[in-house]
Amino acid sequence: MTYRLAADLLVLLHLGFVVFVVVGGFLVWRWPRVAWAHLPAAAWGAWIELSAGICPLTPLENRLRVAGGEAGYATSFVEHYVMPVLYPVGLTPALQAWLGAGVIAVNTLAYGVWLWRRRVSRSARAAGTP
Numbered sequence: 001m002t003y004r005l006a007a008d009l010l011v012l013l014h015l016g017f018v019v020f021v022v023v024g025g026f027l028v029w030r031w032p033r034v035a036w037a038h039l040p041a042a043a044w045g046a047w048i049e050l051s052a053g054i055c056p057l058t059p060l061e062n063r064l065r066v067a068g069g070e071a072g073y074a075t076s077f078v079e080h081y082v083m084p085v086l087y088p089v090g091l092t093p094a095l096q097a098w099l100g101a102g103v104i105a106v107n108t109l110a111y112g113v114w115l116w117r118r119r120v121s122r123s124a125r126a127a128g129t130p
Contacts, residue, residue, distance in 0.1 A: 003068030007061050014057045014086055021045030022103055025110025029117070042107045049100030052093035 022045075024038035048055055 003064045004070060007064035007068065007070075010057060010061045010064065011086065014055070014061070017041065017057075018045065018086065022106055023110075025107040025114070028110065029114050032114075035111075038107075042103060046100045046103045049096045049103060052096045058087075 020038065021041050024034060024041065027034045028038060047053070
């Protein structure tokens with residue numbers, strides 16, 4: 001039971017990391033210091049997808065499940081609803097490359113808009129307009 005719970009928690013952590021990688025750039029709009037954590041996370045996420053690699057959390061989760069006596073995924077809430085998001089059926093290296101490109105595109109947009117807004121704000125302050 002403890003290993004299964006640890007595996008489920010790891011999947012939630014993994015999903016949270018994936019969401020942070022994809023949309024964390026938008027958090028920078030509100031909290032610019034988030035960029036220090038997000039940029040390395042986004043680089044890692046893009047690299048894993050573009051290299052068709054496997055995140056180290058995946059084998060760790062599988063080891064926890066085996067240690068908990070599971071042969072495969074049971075039908076818990078986490079496994080039924082969260083796992084297909086992280087490990088979709090038919091995931092190929094080509095699809096992973098597109099996902100990696102998507103991570104880069106979304107984050108380039110997020111950081112580009114943030115930098116543009118920052119520049120406009122600085123220009124307005126320098127010109128003395130609110």
